[in-house]
Structure formats: structure tokens, C-alpha cells
Amino acid sequence: MQMKATVPITAVGLKAACAQCNLVELCLPFGMSDSELHRLDDLVGARRKIKRQQPLYRAGDPFEAIYAIRTGSFKTDVLLEDGREQVTGFQMTGEILGLDGISTELHSCNAVALEDSEVCVIAYDRLEELSREVEGLQHQFHKVMSREIVRDHGVMMLLGSMRAEERLAAFLLNMSQRFTARGFSAAEFHLRMTREEIGSYLGLKLETVSRAFSRFQDEGLVTVQQKHIRILDNAGLKKLIQHQQRAC
Amino acid sequence: MQMKATVPITAVGLKAACAQCNLVELCLPFGMSDSELHRLDDLVGARRKIKRQQPLYRAGDPFEAIYAIRTGSFKTDVLLEDGREQVTGFQMTGEILGLDGISTELHSCNAVALEDSEVCVIAYDRLEELSREVEGLQHQFHKVMSREIVRDHGVMMLLGSMRAEERLAAFLLNMSQRFTARGFSAAEFHLRMTREEIGSYLGLKLETVSRAFSRFQDEGLVTVQQKHIRILDNAGLKKLIQHQQRAC
DNA sequence: CCCCGCCGTTGATCCACGTCAACCACATTC
DNA sequence: GAATGTGGTTGACGTGGATCAACGGCGGGG
Incomplete structure (x- = not known):
């Protein structure tokens, strides 16, 4: 029942246009000015549709992009050799997936769609490039990563105590x-x-x-x-x- | 037994000079070129000594800087209203403390020295500024944050499964x-x-x-x-x- | 040197959650 | 509509780790 590799189920050529998206308030562009916002248009490349139960990426996949959820929802999990699974999070629209891949340039967990979903693909090298120029983007990206760390600490509290x-x-x-x-x-x-x-x-x-x-x-x-x-x-x-x- | 606020126990004026530090390989400057390295000298401000059992920062403190451990070690923990404590991590030399504060501009956990320790204080606004200019710094900083996320997932695996x-x-x-x-x-x-x-x-x-x-x-x-x-x-x-x- | 407090060890008992198993509610397919 | 499968509920029972308690060792201060 497993697929050999993570391939795009569908990659539509549509430009994503953050400025028009109603998720800005929840997503990476939060807090950016209109002029900054328009510079994102060439950052967010294609969208990608993922069917329920299909992986967006898998542990071990090379890391190239992070993903913003446009519609649907996901879970992320890590697996132990003996088959034990730990779900590390559930993600909803506007939330960012794939940050785990930056450290080693390989994804360290699996991201699986809980329902038919769509994500915006954000090429990581383009993101670093643009965030050197757009201060608001840089700052917001750091906040998103930090928020993930804080969230994880909350889960540890939950699991440990x-x-x-x-x-x-x-x-x-x-x-x-x-x-x-x-x-x-x-x-x-x-x-x-x-x-x-x-x-x-x-x-x-x-x-x-x-x-x-x-x-x-x-x-x-x-x-x-x-x-x-x-x-x-x-x-x-x-x-x-x-x-x-x-x-x- | 608790102190009112987190004040520097000691703040020595010495410049830190990453280029001379033997921890580069473990720390934020890892992988940066010599020329990039020298640009860090005005990023890393003072050092600060923390006595055993003393906090480097506390949950709720305003976030201004991140910290690189020069000597000693720390724990970070979060507290529940009813007094339950969850230790979220132990940090050793070269590791970075304070990333949790970026998201809300308030620290979300306590960092306490496990032994007499010394940290390099890295002003966060200066870090963002410099990492817009120094690509290697930007990239390495992102890796450090991502590594923290991956580490946290490992702890969740541990606690949950x-x-x-x-x-x-x-x-x-x-x-x-x-x-x-x-x-x-x-x-x-x-x-x-x-x-x-x-x-x-x-x-x-x-x-x-x-x-x-x-x-x-x-x-x-x-x-x-x-x-x-x-x-x-x-x-x-x-x-x-x-x-x-x-x-x- | 002795006292005292903190930290660690070990034993006895308890209980929250895991395990195993049966059954039920839906959804999908033919 | 029957057949099948997946996901959810509930019960009976077992157990890993919490709790409670006693004690031992080390380190710091008078």
C-alpha cells in the first residue's frame, strides 16, 4: 500500500498570489506591507494537490521547499525502525510544513494529508534569497520557526506531565x-x-x-x-x- | 527563593571574537568563511556569566537576544500553573538558547544554569540585520532553528512511544x-x-x-x-x- | 569533626493506562 | 440489499511506572 517515492500527485501551474489569498493573516506573509506582499508573487511557485492519505513528503526525501497549506489538513509523524509511530503534529490551513528539512537538507518526518488538500510550494533557496531583501519576510519566517519550537515544547509538557x-x-x-x-x-x-x-x-x-x-x-x-x-x-x-x- | 527579575549576574565587556573561539564547529558560525566570520565580531556583544541554579532568562521576560553557550550547561523548562515542571531540554557548549522568544517577543520557557556557565549574548535585531548581508550566517541560523525542531520531534517520539x-x-x-x-x-x-x-x-x-x-x-x-x-x-x-x- | 540537607537508592503497594477481545456503526463495493 | 472493511466503543484483566516510605551517602557550614 506504500508508494515508492513521493511524487507530485498534481502540480498545477497557477501562480499563488499571496496578496489575493484570504489566508495571509494566518500564513507566512502575515504582517507584511502591501509592497512587500507583491514581491512574494515570484517566491510562491506552483500549487500542489495531495489526495487524502497521500504523503506530501517522506522522511529521507531531499529538502527543496517548504509548503503553506491552502486547503485541507495534514499530520506529520516520525517512525521508529520497529514500526512504532509518533504523530508530531496536525497542521491546518495557513500553517507551514517542511521546516524540519532545513537542518540536514533531508526531511526528517513524513507529512500526510488527512483529507484532499492543496499546498503552496515555496522553494527554499528562493525564500532565503528574498528574505535577505525583504525584512518583513525574514522576520515573519523566523517567527514561524520559533512558533513551531514553542508549540513543540507545549506538546512535550503534555506528553511528559x-x-x-x-x-x-x-x-x-x-x-x-x-x-x-x-x-x-x-x-x-x-x-x-x-x-x-x-x-x-x-x-x-x-x-x-x-x-x-x-x-x-x-x-x-x-x-x-x-x-x-x-x-x-x-x-x-x-x-x-x-x-x-x-x-x- | 525566587528572584524578581532576570538581571545579568555579570556582564563583562569583552568582545567574543568567534574567529578565535574553539567552539565554532559546534556553534552558530559553523560553516562560515573566514571573511564572513570576522563580520560576526560586532554581532556578538558582551559575554555573561551565570552562576549554577541561576536563570539566564525566565518565561515572560522580554526577548532581546539569543545566547550561545561558551562554558557550562543549562536546562530549559516550562511550568504549569499548578507547579508541574517539564524540562524541555539540556544544552551544552556551542548550543543556542532563546530561540523560543522570537515568536512572541517574550521568552516562553526558563533557562537555568546547571553549573557556573558563560554565554555569548547575540542581540537579535543585529542578528537579523547581519544575516540579511551574510548569506552563510542566515543559512546557518536557519539550520540551528530547524535542528531544534527536529530534536524536539525526537523528544516527542521518546515521550509518546x-x-x-x-x-x-x-x-x-x-x-x-x-x-x-x-x-x-x-x-x-x-x-x-x-x-x-x-x-x-x-x-x-x-x-x-x-x-x-x-x-x-x-x-x-x-x-x-x-x-x-x-x-x-x-x-x-x-x-x-x-x-x-x-x-x- | 559533626551535623544537616539534598540527592540517590530500594522496597512495598497502588492505580492509570495498556492489552486483549467482542461488538457495533458507517461507508464502499458489487 | 448483502458483503466487507475500517474506525469507534466498551468490558475484563494485566502491568509498568507512580506513590509512599525508609534509609544511605556525600558535601557544605559551623
């Missing part, structure tokens, strides 16, 4: 907040990933994720119907995370 | 490899952090860390005397990580 229900609560609140930023409902959304993928991300087995969902539902914090989530008690979820619910 | 002994084995091999890169013995070294700090980093309690050390010693993989470690069977440790040691 939280119990199962706290992890799931943190995950739901994070998803809710990211949907909100994209103009969707904070309270009601559709998860694109399976229980197993959530579990891998949170360092839990899928059964534990499922049970935690059920318990949240019993306690009136959320309603869950398969992948459709409705948050009923945001504050209750937040409280779960902070109050280490132990005696003493 | 490995059992206690695998985590400790991975930790020891990682330390060994980093000591080697610094010209120290790969087999014998002195840990600067406590069992509790190791435990926090690995998502384990200190007792579990201690027991795993004892078991490694019983199995002839290492000898442990307090913080002094000698690795007897490198391959054995590696095997521990890959072979998911379950029946079936």
Missing part, C-alpha cells in the same frame, strides 16, 4: 482555538484524524482516547459523534488541565 | 554523542543534572530513573556512581531502543 484526560482536554481546546482563528465555530467542529492518530499524538492508545471522549460526554463537557465534536463546557475543559486532580 | 528503559537508554546515547562531539570521552562522563531533572525531561519520576540506572548496571550496560556514568555496552543500549521488548 499530563494524564490522559488532561491531554485530550488540551488537544480539544487547541483544536477549538485553531478553528476559531480560521473563522469556524469554536464550539463545534469536525476532526479529520482517527482516534489512533489522536492517540499517537497524545502518547495514548486509541482505546484510552475513546474512553476519555466517553467520560467527557458523560460529564457534560462535550458531545461526541464519531469525528464530530461539540464543546459544551469550555471552562470545564480548561479546569481539567490546570487542577491536578489528586487528593492532597 | 517509548518505555522507561528505552527513554533512559536514548538519553544516555544522546549525551554520549554530544560529549563526543565536544572532544570528551563517549564512554565516560559526568551528568550535570539531578535524577529529578532527567525524570522530568523523560516524563518519568526520579525513582523510575534511579531504578532504570540500577537495572542497566545489573545488566552490565553501564556503571553508575551518582552522576558519573561509564557506558560499557553501547550496542546493548542501542538494541534496547529498537527492539520493542515485548512478547509476540
Whole structure:
């Protein structure tokens, strides 16, 4: 069921035109002036469509570009020789994929589409070139990388110090907040990933994720119907995370 | 026991002079030409000495500079409101601290010296400025940030998918490899952090860390005397990580 | 030198989560 | 509509690591 190599499923020749894109606020060009914005037009090359379950890139692939998600969503994961998988993140529209490849010029993880998706391809050498000239771009790019580091620290906190229900609560609140930023409902959304993928991300087995969902539902914090989530008690979820619910 | 703010313990006026530093190979200037190297002299401002247990910066501090470790070592950690601590990393000479601050212009974690240490202070606005002119610096800086992201993914793998002994084995091999890169013995070294700090980093309690050390010693993989470690069977440790040691 | 505090080790017990297994809800295909 | 497969839920049970507790060793200060 695996493909030999990561090949573009579709590479359409359309220019991406950040200035016209409604994702600027969430994406790499955030905070740039109009004049700066127009200089990006020759940076963002083609778009590429990726079908659900297909890889955008794989660990070991040569690194040439980073990718901005235009539509759809992805997961990134790393694999151990013995087959164990760790999902390292879920990415939504406007977010940047591929930063892991800069350090060794090889991608160090897999990026897989969770649904039919489209990305803007940003050639990395062109990005470095242009960001030497466009200060706003340079600065924003650094912020994007730094944000990724901060996000990863948050996940470490989650994996290293939280119990199962706290992890799931943190995950739901994070998803809710990211949907909100994209103009969707904070309270009601559709998860694109399976229980197993959530579990891998949170360092839990899928059964534990499922049970935690059920318990949240019993306690009136959320309603869950398969992948459709409705948050009923945001504050209750937040409280779960902070109050280490132990005696003493 | 906490200090109000992070103030320089000592700020010596000495220019750092990367070109003369024996850490270039490990540090930000890696791979830069001699002529590029000399342009760094006015980038790296003062050095700063930090006493053991003192913070270099704290979560919430305004971000102004990143730091290259000249001597000593640090830990970085994040705290939850309820007091839980997650150590997100241990840093050694030549490694860069403070990248987490770029995204929000506030530091998002604490950096604490594990021993009396000295860092080179690199003003961030000057770094951006200079890296617009010096291509090698720009590229190397991006690699350093990317490497941090890749490293964090490795820690997630560890926290999310490995059992206690695998985590400790991975930790020891990682330390060994980093000591080697610094010209120290790969087999014998002195840990600067406590069992509790190791435990926090690995998502384990200190007792579990201690027991795993004892078991490694019983199995002839290492000898442990307090913080002094000698690795007897490198391959054995590696095997521990890959072979998911379950029946079936 | 002795005292004291911190750090590390080890043992006994507990419990959160993993494991194993059965079953159910949908979606896809024929 | 039946057949098949994938993903999700739930229950029973086992276990790895947390918790609680006692003790030992080293290092710093009087």
C-alpha cells in the first residue's frame, strides 16, 4: 500500500498570489506591507494537490521547499525502525510544513494529508534569497520557526506531565482555538484524524482516547459523534488541565 | 527563593571574537568563511556569566537576544500553573538558547544554569540585520532553528512511544554523542543534572530513573556512581531502543 | 569533626493506562 | 440489499511506572 517515492500527485501551474489569498493573516506573509506582499508573487511557485492519505513528503526525501497549506489538513509523524509511530503534529490551513528539512537538507518526518488538500510550494533557496531583501519576510519566517519550537515544547509538557484526560482536554481546546482563528465555530467542529492518530499524538492508545471522549460526554463537557465534536463546557475543559486532580 | 527579575549576574565587556573561539564547529558560525566570520565580531556583544541554579532568562521576560553557550550547561523548562515542571531540554557548549522568544517577543520557557556557565549574548535585531548581508550566517541560523525542531520531534517520539528503559537508554546515547562531539570521552562522563531533572525531561519520576540506572548496571550496560556514568555496552543500549521488548 | 540537607537508592503497594477481545456503526463495493 | 472493511466503543484483566516510605551517602557550614 506504500508508494515508492513521493511524487507530485498534481502540480498545477497557477501562480499563488499571496496578496489575493484570504489566508495571509494566518500564513507566512502575515504582517507584511502591501509592497512587500507583491514581491512574494515570484517566491510562491506552483500549487500542489495531495489526495487524502497521500504523503506530501517522506522522511529521507531531499529538502527543496517548504509548503503553506491552502486547503485541507495534514499530520506529520516520525517512525521508529520497529514500526512504532509518533504523530508530531496536525497542521491546518495557513500553517507551514517542511521546516524540519532545513537542518540536514533531508526531511526528517513524513507529512500526510488527512483529507484532499492543496499546498503552496515555496522553494527554499528562493525564500532565503528574498528574505535577505525583504525584512518583513525574514522576520515573519523566523517567527514561524520559533512558533513551531514553542508549540513543540507545549506538546512535550503534555506528553511528559499530563494524564490522559488532561491531554485530550488540551488537544480539544487547541483544536477549538485553531478553528476559531480560521473563522469556524469554536464550539463545534469536525476532526479529520482517527482516534489512533489522536492517540499517537497524545502518547495514548486509541482505546484510552475513546474512553476519555466517553467520560467527557458523560460529564457534560462535550458531545461526541464519531469525528464530530461539540464543546459544551469550555471552562470545564480548561479546569481539567490546570487542577491536578489528586487528593492532597 | 525566587528572584524578581532576570538581571545579568555579570556582564563583562569583552568582545567574543568567534574567529578565535574553539567552539565554532559546534556553534552558530559553523560553516562560515573566514571573511564572513570576522563580520560576526560586532554581532556578538558582551559575554555573561551565570552562576549554577541561576536563570539566564525566565518565561515572560522580554526577548532581546539569543545566547550561545561558551562554558557550562543549562536546562530549559516550562511550568504549569499548578507547579508541574517539564524540562524541555539540556544544552551544552556551542548550543543556542532563546530561540523560543522570537515568536512572541517574550521568552516562553526558563533557562537555568546547571553549573557556573558563560554565554555569548547575540542581540537579535543585529542578528537579523547581519544575516540579511551574510548569506552563510542566515543559512546557518536557519539550520540551528530547524535542528531544534527536529530534536524536539525526537523528544516527542521518546515521550509518546517509548518505555522507561528505552527513554533512559536514548538519553544516555544522546549525551554520549554530544560529549563526543565536544572532544570528551563517549564512554565516560559526568551528568550535570539531578535524577529529578532527567525524570522530568523523560516524563518519568526520579525513582523510575534511579531504578532504570540500577537495572542497566545489573545488566552490565553501564556503571553508575551518582552522576558519573561509564557506558560499557553501547550496542546493548542501542538494541534496547529498537527492539520493542515485548512478547509476540 | 559533626551535623544537616539534598540527592540517590530500594522496597512495598497502588492505580492509570495498556492489552486483549467482542461488538457495533458507517461507508464502499458489487 | 448483502458483503466487507475500517474506525469507534466498551468490558475484563494485566502491568509498568507512580506513590509512599525508609534509609544511605556525600558535601557544605559551623
